Amino acid sequence: MELIVQGIIKAFELIISFDPEVMGITWLSLKISGTATFISLFIGVSIGTLVALSNFPGKRLVISLINTGMGLPPVVVGLFVTIMIWRSGPLGFLEILYTPYAMIIAQAIIATPIVMGISLASIQNLPPNLRLQILSLGASRLQMVWVLIKESKLPLLAAVMAGFGGVISEVGASIMVGGNIKGYSRVLTTATVMETGKGNFDVAIALGIILLILAFIVNLLLTQIQQRQHPR
């Protein structure tokens, strides 16, 4: 019990004193996961919308694959990315193993199916005749798609939250492809794992609390936006 109390006290000290190392780790986490979410937003929304709006044989299979992807185990993604960018792997020439770039790629792969699945479902949830109505009002295909995406902005915000929440708290892939290099590829989750392993519970708790606060702030912001969209 004392261990926890001491840990929490130390944690707040680290946070309040803006400990440079802790802040650096936090900032890097935000940068990597933010970029990965941003990339997944582009790929996920466009492919999700495309799949939702087109009819082709095997569409159901594709949708099940996307839905399966929403629960992609990070370690499997880590393994896959590691193999791809391993020195002798197909993308080895990029020489990005154990860099933040590799982490962004891995996290984007984890977040993309989440964003894709949610945007697909939200576009499919719109009334089926809405597309035809928009086209009949004179929209080009592109204008129609844009209106549909705007119309489902609330579920799309949920997709961003889910995607970001998924990658900021993910540890398996980050540690495998990032290597947890101090000051370079060490993020909140990988640092927490390491500090816990070393028995530095105070630092680990501090990092854990920061991770929680971070996730809370991001979700609070997005929820604010989402709730504002609701009619009075």
Place this chain on the structure above:
Amino acid sequence: MNILTIQNLIVRRSGVTVLDVSELNVEQGRILALIGPNGAGKSTLLLTMAGLLKLNQGKIYYRGMPVDSSVSRSHMRRSACVVFQEPLLLNTSVYKNVALGLKFRHLSNAEIKKNVEDALDYFGISALSARSAKTLSGGEAKRVSLARAFALKPQLLLLDEAFNSLDPPTKEKLIDDLRHILEETKITAVLALHDREETLRLAQDVTVMAGGKMVQSGTTARIFNEPKSEFVANFVGTETILEGTVQSSNAGLMEISVAGKIIEAVGDFLPGQNVYGCLRPENITVSPAMPGKISARNVFEAKIQKIVRQSFFYKVFLDCGFILVAYITVSSCEELGMCEGSTVAVSFKATAVHVIWRERRGTDISAQRPVQV
């Protein structure tokens, strides 16, 4: 001039033919109603007219020009506008909803503002302009979706079941307003309807549809007064449809035997031919006793079989060997002291009987309901 012509159109959905129209013309400046039961293909036909559906076969001409390329199709899509059954408003303000189609056309903000305000004004919803579309009542939302289409000043307006799911007063008001607006703007309109009263109040021309096919086309008066088949007669509300056989035919006046009685009707079918005699309830006169002198050719004694209260009148089922259905106002029903079982005289003119050819039993489209009692 025809604004739209459809020829030999076939639309299939997952292998099933849902629409098979040999020829349909929409005349410039007129209001055409597509009527028919659910699943008749009215909505599909509307979507086709709007250029929103892939044709499996057939041709569409818009103002005499074939619609066969993506350019001509998008031109047609910009000239014709569909308003769907459900309002399909976007989750934003009423103003932005009505401005949507104008935005797609990249009009200037000033032009958009003017068109939107005009359209809102037409439908009497200027006050709703700033409201969020999600807070509107069903009737208001319907008006907004109509205003959104009218703001585009379309050449051809296609309305799918515009008055469904509205409560009666809201519906009445909207039908009146829409009729005025259509008269004023002279926009050519095609309306899919399934209510004969709406059809009578709005349409100049009618096309009756069943099972994806056109059953009869013509002016509203013609369709309602001279239905070509039992199916159409039933659908347009001819309450009495009698099965009979022509006994004699002389100079346009026929004697038709119906259930052992003879009725006289106008027409030139040959003796021995099987026919339907269709009678609209408003053409049947009911009086307390047999009249002495009357110009009507057909006078029968009848027993009142059943009286059903409708909104402002009674629907009376009269048994004179065959069943006739007449409408009687509530006051005259009371004055004449009519009740079920009492005997009255019924009369109708020979010209009131619309005679249509009857194929052998069961081969006519939907020969389900000769007379309902």
